[in-house]
Amino acid sequence: MVTFESLLSQYSAWFESVGRFLLTLFAVSLLGHLLVRPAVSRVVTARNPNNPTLVNALEQYTTVLFVIIAIPLATAAAGFGGLVAGSTMIVAAATLALGVAGQDVIGNLVSGLFLVADPDFNVGDYIEWNSESGTVERIDLRVTRVRTPADEVLTVPNTQLSTNAIRNPFSRGKYRLTERVLVGYDTDLDTATDVLVDAARADDRIASDPEPVVHVTSLGENAIELSARVWVENPRSANVANVDSEFATRVKRRLQDADVTLAPASAQRVDGRLDVSMEDGI
CATH class of the missing domain: 3.30.70.100 (Alpha-Beta Plaits)
Structure with a gap:
């Protein structure tokens, strides 16, 4: 007869590994969010006091970076390294599938990095591209939010702004x-x-x-x-x-x-012949 104690004893090592994985993932992510992210924010703000776009973007990217770093560290701490190494083909196939499915997302992430690094592209700028225009309100990891003159908010993929010509008519003051x-x-x-x-x-x-x-x-x-x-x-x-x-x-x-004639009427020349006939008694 299988009891709860026997099941617990049988899977205790697995539960322990999962616990170490989650604890390491949480600890590394929290370390980046509470310690490294504020430090990056202070350094970037001190060097770029008039560029909140760059500060906010680097804060987001720092958080994402530590989550990415935390995953392999948590895998190693949990002892899942051997399992992953033994499933090389599965991991490679999953990586390929993820890359194909997420190529647009990855492209937007990379484009977002180029946008926040551009000193001539900031939150508050009025920009024109293709047939659209508006004021940049926020640059996120994947999209940029632009408010149009009609007070509408456009959610624009970062790749559209990084691969098209952008006109900034107010950039020179x-x-x-x-x-x-x-x-x-x-x-x-x-x-x-x-x-x-x-x-x-x-x-x-x-x-x-x-x-x-x-x-x-x-x-x-x-x-x-x-x-x-x-x-x-x-x-x-x-x-x-x-x-x-x-x-x-x-x-x-x-x-x-000042009695100036505005938009004078065009002179039109009419050519033709007018015939007039008279009736008797008139």
Whole structure:
């Protein structure tokens, strides 16, 4: 008759090995989380005080690294090394299957490392890629979360951002806006230029260095195209869309006040013949 004591005696060594495995796995992971991770965070923060993206990412990677280190150590402490060594073909097959199934995940992990190591890619940056754009909110191990101008959150795989061209229009501290205006050929261009420049200087968010400039960019069939180029100060904190809209509104109003003809109607030439017939008695 099999009793509980006999079963316990029979499997006691196995239970002990499993206990050593779990204890070692937990101890090594806890060591990395409580001791090494804070130390890494302090060192990276001291050297990169303005790069929280790098700090947060390295904290996550440190935790994952210690979990990876803990697995073989726990296997050796539990005495499972011989079992693993005796199942080389099984381990190799499992490794191959895991690699094929997780290639996208591994690619995103590697891409995440490249993103956090890039000094020009940080949380808070406004980026544009493919047909999407938005502000980076968080860079995780697998994905990057981007908030769009429509206040939607995009979860973007890291490989998309690391393998595509990314435009960071605000990276140099200023952002250029271009406002195009069509005026009639009878317009005094000096007057129109002064109006455009004054409209730009009326907004403190528009930089004075470099100064606003106005160029004639096209001589159309019925109108002259003027392009006013201005630069927005601190585009990370300023609402660029609002600055652009308010600037365009001021330009329209001030040009109208200066009696400048905006977007004159196209002259159309009509060719043909009109026949008129008269009836008797009329």
